[in-house]
Amino acid sequence: MKLKGKYSESAVLYAILLSVGAVLAVVVFIVVLNLSGGELPKIGLPAAETTAAASATETTPAEEKGYEPDRELADEMKDAVISLISDNYTILRLYYIRGLSHKDEPYGNVPEDGYYTVDSDKYTSLSQIEEIVDRTFTKEFAEEIKTDPLGYGAIYKTRDSGELGIIANYTPMEYDRSWExxxxxxxxxxxxxxxxxxxxxxxxxxxxxxxxxxMIKTDDGWRLTSIVF
Incomplete structure (x- = not known):
């Protein structure tokens, strides 16, 4: 009977060792999985939009996903959008929906060249404004904005005095959307x-x-193909 008790204790000890070994194996497997990366992170959108986009991606069959950029290019695209959309809003206000304030001519006369002198501390030259246009839009659309965006000629030009001028008959578009x-x-x-x-x-x-x-990628970087309203 004493010998039988020894075998029972050994069997219990062996079972415990097997259980501990199994647990350790599971832990090692999990650690290896985590170190190898597990599931790849979702790529593409700003933080505010990531959750909804990830949900949609998980339910889309692989053959329907189409083109997917690598993470580096996706981040580059996002950074470009943030910069371009900010500049787009500046151009939208300057050319389409607000314009710059101007100084009146003496005695309230209409300027002979058709342009008032701009009254602005921030924008004092045509090159300042056109630099924003050129870094935001494709060459073709940038040229349209600079020369005739609203159908009655260039909104801004350099006057004979060397000062920045805004066209005398400038009429802003009606616009009622918030960019906040x-x-x-x-x-x-x-x-x-x-x-x-x-x-x-x-x-x-x-x-x-x-x-x-x-937006498209040009030799000069990413550019919008048209104004965003």
């Missing part, structure tokens, strides 16, 4: 083309408006 804290998603098409979906809000009722845009 806009959000965006990117839709990469290729290494050099990327769609943009921008979320704005109507000022009247705060309803959301989704605006589509496109």
């Amino acid at each position: 804290n806009p959000k965006f998603e990117i839709d990469p098409k290729s290494d050099t083309e990327c769609g943009i979906s921008l979320k704005l809000h109507e000022k009247a009722d705060n309803s959301e408006v989704k605006v589509k845009a496109e």
Whole structure:
């Protein structure tokens, strides 16, 4: 009976050792999985949009996903959108929906050359404004903005006095959308083309408006193909 008890104790000890070994094996497997990266991180969108985008990606079959940039290019696209959309808003205000204030001519006369002198501490030369245009849009569209964006000629020019001038009959467009804290998603098409979906809000009722845009990669970097309203 004493010998039988020894075998029982050994069997129990052996079972315990097997259990501990199994647990250690699972722990090692988990550590190895984590070190190897596990699941790849989601690529593409700003933090505010990542959750919804990730959910959609998980339910999309691989054959329907189409082009997907690597992480480095996706980050480059996002950074480009942030910069371009900011400059786009500046150009939207300067050329389309606000314009710069101006100084009146003596005795309230209409300027002979058709341009008032701009009254601005921030913008004092044509080159300052056109530099923003050129770094934001493709060459073709930048030229359109600089020469005839609204159908009645160049909005700004350098006057004979050397001062920046704004066209005398400037009439801003009616516009009622808020650009406060806009959000965006990117839709990469290729290494050099990327769609943009921008979320704005109507000022009247705060309803959301989704605006589509496109940027392409040129020799000078990423550029919008048109003004984003």
